[in-house]
Amino acid sequence: MIINSDSNNGPRLRALQALLSADESRDEVLRKFVQLSSQTLGIPGSFISVLDDDTQYVRASHNFSLSHSSREESLCRHVVDSDNPVVVPDTLLDIRFATHSLVIGPPYIRFYAGVPLKNSEGIVVGTLCVTDTKPHPFSASQITTLRMLAALVISFLEALNSASFTDPVTALPNRQRLIQDLQNLTAAENQTSRRLIIIDCIDMPRACELARSMGMGPVENLLKDVATLLPLRLRLAAGDRLYTVATGRIALLTRQGSHLSAERVVEKLEGISVDLGDGLAIALTIFTGETDFIPGEVAAQEILRRAVSALHEAIARGLSSLHFVEVVNERHTQDPVLISDLASALREGQGLWLAWQPRICLHSGKPVGLEALIRWRHPTRGELSPAFFVPQAEQGQLLSVLTNWMTDRVISRLARLKNSHIQLPIIINVSARDFSHKGFATMLENKMLKEKLPNALLGIECLETERMLENPAALSGMEMLKLRGFGISLDDFVTGYRNISYLRRMPRDAIKIDRSLIRNISSDTSSRIISRSIVTMLKELDYTVLVENGEADTALTEYGSNQEQDYFYARPLPEAELDQWLEWRLRDLGKSS
Numbered sequence: 147m148i149i150n151s152d153s154n155n156g157p158r159l160r161a162l163q164a165l166l167s168a169d170e171s172r173d174e175v176l177r178k179f180v181q182l183s184s185q186t187l188g189i190p191g192s193f194i195s196v197l198d199d200d201t202q203y204v205r206a207s208h209n210f211s212l213s214h215s216s217r218e219e220s221l222c223r224h225v226v227d228s229d230n231p232v233v234v235p236d237t238l239l240d241i242r243f244a245t246h247s248l249v250i251g252p253p254y255i256r257f258y259a260g261v262p263l264k265n266s267e268g269i270v271v272g273t274l275c276v277t278d279t280k281p282h283p284f285s286a287s288q289i290t291t292l293r294m295l296a297a298l299v300i301s302f303l304e305a306l307n308s309a310s311f312t313d314p315v316t317a318l319p320n321r322q323r324l325i326q327d328l329q330n331l332t333a334a335e336n337q338t339s340r341r342l343i344i345i346d347c348i349d350m351p352r353a354c355e356l357a358r359s360m361g362m363g364p365v366e367n368l369l370k371d372v373a374t375l376l377p378l379r380l381r382l383a384a385g386d387r388l389y390t391v392a393t394g395r396i397a398l399l400t401r402q403g404s405h406l407s408a409e410r411v412v413e414k415l416e417g418i419s420v421d422l423g424d425g426l427a428i429a430l431t432i433f434t435g436e437t438d439f440i441p442g443e444v445a446a447q448e449i450l451r452r453a454v455s456a457l458h459e460a461i462a463r464g465l466s467s468l469h470f471v472e473v474v475n476e477r478h479t480q481d482p483v484l485i486s487d488l489a490s491a492l493r494e495g496q497g498l499w500l501a502w503q504p505r506i507c508l509h510s511g512k513p514v515g516l517e518a519l520i521r522w523r524h525p526t527r528g529e530l531s532p533a534f535f536v537p538q539a540e541q542g543q544l545l546s547v548l549t550n551w552m553t554d555r556v557i558s559r560l561a562r563l564k565n566s567h568i569q570l571p572i573i574i575n576v577s578a579r580d581f582s583h584k585g586f587a588t589m590l591e592n593k594m595l596k597e598k599l600p601n602a603l604l605g606i607e608c609l610e611t612e613r614m615l616e617n618p619a620a621l622s623g624m625e626m627l628k629l630r631g632f633g634i635s636l637d638d639f640v641t642g643y644r645n646i647s648y649l650r651r652m653p654r655d656a657i658k659i660d661r662s663l664i665r666n667i668s669s670d671t672s673s674r675i676i677s678r679s680i681v682t683m684l685k686e687l688d689y690t691v692l693v694e695n696g697e698a699d700t701a702l703t704e705y706g707s708n709q710e711q712d713y714f715y716a717r718p719l720p721e722a723e724l725d726q727w728l729e730w731r732l733r734d735l736g737k738s739s
Contacts (some may be wrong), residue, residue: 148224149602151305156530157279168288172208172303173205173301175208176194176205176206176210176299177437178297179194179206179274179295179298179302180206180207180208180274180691181192181208182192183208183274183276183292183331184208184209184276184296184348186291186295186591186692187276187280187288187291187292189257189276189278190209190278191207191208191209191210191276191277191278191279192207192208192209192210192274192275192277193205193207193208193210193212193275193277193723194206194207194263194272194274194275194299195217195222195271195273196271196359197220197223197272197277198217198218199217199271200216200217201214201215201216201217202214202215202216202217202219202222203221205272205364208544210253210277211252212248212252212253214247216321219246219247219248220249221234221243221246221255221258221260221274222260224257224260225260225261225262225270225273225275226240226270226272226273226738227695228261229262229264229270230262231259231260231261231262231289231292231293232258232259232260232738233259233284233285233537234257234259234291235280235281235282235284236256236257236258236260236285237256237257237258238247238281238591239241243255243258243655253279254279255277255278255279255281256278256279256281257277257279257280257284258275258276258277258279259275259276259277259284259288259289259292260273260274260276261273261274261275261289261292261293261529262274262296262297263296263299263300263303264300264301265300265304265454266300266304269499270619271706274292274295274296276292278704279491285295288359294718305408309639310322311326311391315366315369315370315390316369316370316372316373316390316396317370317373318373318388318389318390318396319387319389320389320390320391321386321389321390321391321392321397321450322667323351323389323557324389324391324397324399324450325447325448325450326446327399327444328342328399328441328446328449328450329389329441329446331441332441332442332446335661337441337442338401338441339401339402339403339434339438339439339440339703340399340400340401340402340405340438340440340441341399341400341402341404341406341437341439341650342398342399342436342437342449342450342452342453343400343407343408343411343434343435343436343440343453344391344395344396344397344435344436344453344454344455344456345376345395345396345397345398345411345415345428345433345434346394346395346432346433346434346456347395347396347432348368348369348370348392348393348394348430349623350370352617358640360457367420368420370392371398372394372420372430373388373390373396374398375418375420376388376415379414379415379418379606380398380406380411380414380415381401381414382398382400383404383405383518384403385400385401386398386399386400386404386406387399390704392452394703395429395457396572396676397450397453398410398411402438403527404556405591405680407436407467408436408456408460408468408469409436409466409467410435410468411432411434411467412432412433412434412466413430415430415432416432418430418432425562432459432466433457433461433465433467434457434460434466434467434468435455435456435457435458435459435460435467435468435469436451436453436456436467437452437453437456437469437470438469438470439452451469452470455470456468456469458468458533458534458727462527462534469588472543481538482539485541485544486537487524487525488522488535488538488539488548489544489547489669490675491522492544492547492548492551497522497523497524497525498520498521498522498523498551499520499521499522499523500518500519500520500521500552500555500556501518501521501706501718501719501720502516502517502518502519502520502572502718502719502720502724503516503517503519503717503718503719504516504719504723504724504728504731505517505573505673512571512731512732513573513728513731513732514570514571515570515573515605516570516571516572516573516724517570517572517573517574518552518555518572518574518575518577519532519575519608519718520532520548520552520575523537530541536548540577540579543576545579545580546579546580546583549574549576549577549580549613552574552592553574554567554593556572556574556581556604557594557599557604558595559572559721560572560597560599560603560604561597563597564597564598564599567732568725568728568732569603570718571602571603571604571605571633572603572604572729573605573607573633574604574606574607575605575607576607576608578608578620578685579620580623581608581617581619581620581621581623581624581627582619582622582623583623584619584623586623586625586626586627587623587627587629587630588626590604590627590630590631590632600631601630601631601632602631602632602633602689604633605625605632605635606630606632606633606634606635606730607631607635608624626675639645664718700707712730
């Protein structure tokens with residue numbers, strides 16, 4: 147795809163990319179729209195086309211054989227260029243088309259009627275057309291009907307786009323949109339040097355405590371206020387764009403020569419506070435990390451990784467901001483001391499421990515499983531986030547050792563509670579690298595056999611779905627686990643139908659829906675519709691559906707969601723506290739049943 151890269155082309159490029167990207171589930175819906183168009187208008191052929199600067203792509207069709215053509219040959223370009231319906235009752239009687247190659251040759255278009263597909267930004271991205279191999283009259287009422295059908299197509303695409311690319315709380319573009327925009331800069335061959343800044347606004351443990359004590363409402367208000375305040379404080383230039391890339395983390399994509407840098411952002415946000423309601427306000431501590439890049443020279447995911455790496459390093463050092471070049475020069479992306487400390491902790495069994503997050507059945511309220519979460523209490527640095535030390539483990543070739551350490555402790559718990567009334571299946575998080583190790587499934591099975599435990603008690607959650615798809619060995623390893631009876635889960639299904647394409651390629655039992663997808667379900671009609679559709683779809687694909695939002699459990703139960711995992715029920719607990727909590731929870735449920 148080639149699209150001119152003028153400065154006003156960004157929205158158009160994004161709109162076209164949304165339709166040109168591969169998405170079989172989306173296209174299946176579009177095929178139903180074109181079939182409906184044919185049936186409603188009594189015209190046998192119909193199709194939806196997308197046009198870039200060079201090519202027409204037929205995205206979905208019914209009784210129409212053309213898959214693509216040059217833009218110059220396309221009849222639809224007349225619709226796009228004029229932004230108006232074009233009706234040709236008999237192409238052989240129209241001087242523009244009488245000798246046209248698509249008229250006198252396949253697919254022998256004798257009748258054509260097309261209307262523009264125009265999104266809410268006023269961008270014409272393609273056409274909805276009906277066609278036949280013989281002439282037809284076409285009335286004004288039929289044109290109106292075709293317009294209405296086109297409006298329905300656009301409504302579907304924009305709802306899909308909103309679900310896929312917009313954070314439901316802050317209403318900012320989300321991480322997936324950032325990745326696509328970075329990829330679009332490369333596709334447009336835009337060589338302008340850029341800067342990506344990640345702004346950490348909210349300390350997540352603090353946010354979790356707020357959620358526990360006050361509910362999610364004030365926390366969501368806090369996030370919305372941050373999204374509103376940032377552009378006002380930062381005075382964004384034309385072309386600057388903000389994204390929500392994680393809860394409490396905002397990305398700023400700007401030009402390298404911008405007045406905004408990681409350090410400058412911290413200065414501009416100094417003293418920022420947000421209102422939680424009821425006279426309560428909270429002062430925010432801001433950390434930032436940044437990286438500079440030229441589109442095309444660095445992959446989109448790597449650009450984001452570098453900016454996040456700089457942010458994590460800044461937080462670890464107690465600095466307010468850090469540039470990625472400093473991280474590379476000073477630490478070579480690794481922390482050798484930390485890697486050495488981790489190797490010692492694994493060898494000596496000191497500092498590392500597991501927290502256990504209960505999973506609750508939404509129908510009965512009973513605990514039905516646990517997720518094992520690794521923690522590290524470093525002797526000098528204190529509690530370290532897995533998001534910080536797990537990548538270090540990977541770089542230090544310690545990831546498999548870390549997985550084995552965690553697996554041994556999970557199986558030890560399962561063995562200890564054999565035949566106990568508080569015994570529950572346990573999920574462990576595993577990387578694509580672990581899945582791809584030859585013999586991984588056999589190793590786990592042997593450990594379970596040694597303790598005379600059924601494999602079904604141990605579940606494996608995939609944390610890196612995209613990397614799994616790129617790794618045949620990892621997919622094969624996942625299949626072996628599935629065949630041996632281990633449960634397979636996919637982590638954090640975030641954004642609607644766009645992610646469905648990988649589901650058919652992976653053996654699985656359960657999927658976890660990210661909280662961002664359902665956070666507004668109790669107050670927003672659109673969120674309820676999207677959540678119901680996605681949960682229903684996943685249930686029809688025979689998934690066990692896990693959600694992470696305690697306040698939404700009633701609605702999600704009605705939609706068919708099976709399990710809940712949230713601080714609403716219990717925070718991740720040390721093992722002794724977990725056993726006490728399970729005894730209490732199961733005793734109380736037993737009394738009420």
